[in-house]
Amino acid sequence: MNPKKWLFPTLLAMVVAVGTIAHPFNTFPGNAQSSVGKDELVMITSPDYPPYEFYNTAGGERKIVGFDVDIANTLARELGFKLKIQESDFNGLIPALQAGRADFVMAGMTPTPERKKNVDFSIVYYEAKDTIVSLKGSNLKTPADLKGKNVGVQLGTIQEQNAQAIAKKTPMQIKQLNKVPDIIQEIRAKRIEAAIVEDTVAQGFIQSNPDLEYVEIPSEEQSGSAIVFPKGSKLVEPFNKVLYKMKGSNELETLAKKWFSQNTTALDAQKATAAAPKKGGLNINFGRLSLDDYLFILKGIPTTLLFTLSSVFLGLIAATGLSLLKISRFKPLQWFANAYTSVFRGTPLLLQLSLIYYAIPQLFGFDITPLQAGVTTFTLNSGAYMSETIRAGIQAVDKGQSEASMSLGVPYAMMMKDVILPQALKNILPALVNETVSLLKDSSLVSTVGVVETLRASQIVGANKYIYFEPLLTAGLLYYLMVMGLTSAASTLERRLKRSE
Structure with a gap:
């Protein structure tokens, strides 16, 4: 056999293989763009859920930031898309997706069998735990303690479904509200005794409201956040590949530490806590709002x-x-x-x-x-x-x-x-x-x-x-x-x- 006939093809094949292993996503942009027929993706979210997504009010600006936004920007950059962010109430996210108003949803949303009937999900990119939030001294430590209590949940969330599951074993009254801040206020007004809230979100409210406390709910199956797509979307596979890459490089873990660490998760909340009103009185202090907030x-x-x-x-x-x-x-x-x-x-x-x-x-x-x-x-x-x-x-x-x-x-x-x-x-x-x-x-x-x-x-x-x-x-x-x-x-x-x- 003449080595000259097979040496060059073999070397060429090795170079291509090494290049593919070293840069497995280099072919994504063209493939992803051609599969959807456009170079801009629209993400829709509910930016009232820090630290996942919320408005940065510094300087009175209107810029949505957070853990999910950083991931979305990385996905768009890896796949060669421009990213446009729109917003809606949480319970309007999937209807907006089904109406063709957005290409995907990122809002700390958990895959469930009911949701999977209508939309597609990516892999879970972050796992979270549910907590019971209540006033200090309420002694509500386990789901069994919620028996006969009024419990608040955010409408359309996995916490609502988990509360329904708990209610089957431990009878309780469930109150559904559109936003987590509304639920927290219901607790402080003593209209409800407790709420079921995700741990990373609960931490921020506890830091800013010292009259509240929370405990984690033991569970064998923890809820997790995934990206939501319309049924049959061609973006699921390329998004999953990038998410796997981010997991393998610990980039997701780095972003989680950035947004969920106790000292960083609620920077504004800590500032607010420093100016928090003392117990008693009307418990209202406009000094907790900065000039940027008013602007x-x-x-x-x-x-x-x-x-x-x-x-x-x-x-x-x-x-x-x-x-x-x-x-x-x-x-x-x-x-x-x-x-x-x-x-x-x-x-x-x-x-x-x-x-x-x-x-x-x-x-x-x-x-x-x-x-x-x-x-x-x-x-x-x-x-x-x-x-x-x-x-x-x-x-x-x-x-x-x-x-x-x-x-x-x-x-x-x-x-x-x-x-x-x-x-x-x-x-x-x-x-x-x-x-x-x-x-x-x-x-x-x-x-x-x-x-x-x-x-x-x-x-x-x-x-x-x-x-x-x-x-x-x-x-x-x-x-x-x-x-x-x-x-x-x-x-x-x-x-x-x-x-x-």
């Missing part, structure tokens, strides 16, 4: 006002059209307007918002942003309510006005635009102001689909600092000032209109 909340005001004013302006246009249809002599138009009003007045506003935000991309393939979904929903809803007010205002205008206009040969459209509607709007101005105020306060509902307005910003600060009252009271003051500003402007306009009569 972060204040940045929600422009979003709140933009949402409110846009909805009022567009809703007024829709309401005017509907009111004209209702007084039309053409019966089908009346039926349409009345049916429209009946639907939007007869169904919950939050239901309408959820349907528009989640259903439109799934049904029509059109991606609507959270703010657009909110403005659309509130425009349609307020249009239904204001149409009745405008109709009443039109009918309250003296009939002589319309009769005089018709006798002069003024066209109907011009008569309504220049004669009837101006008088009607002047008469119903107080009612329209009330509707505007209601919209401003109801604007907090858009936080459920990820819009960071004033209330959502205060909840984010509260979650980061593991406190409750101070951020919410700050938001309440800001809402009050905005409402008073709108009321004052409306009063000024009303006085001017009266002087012009």
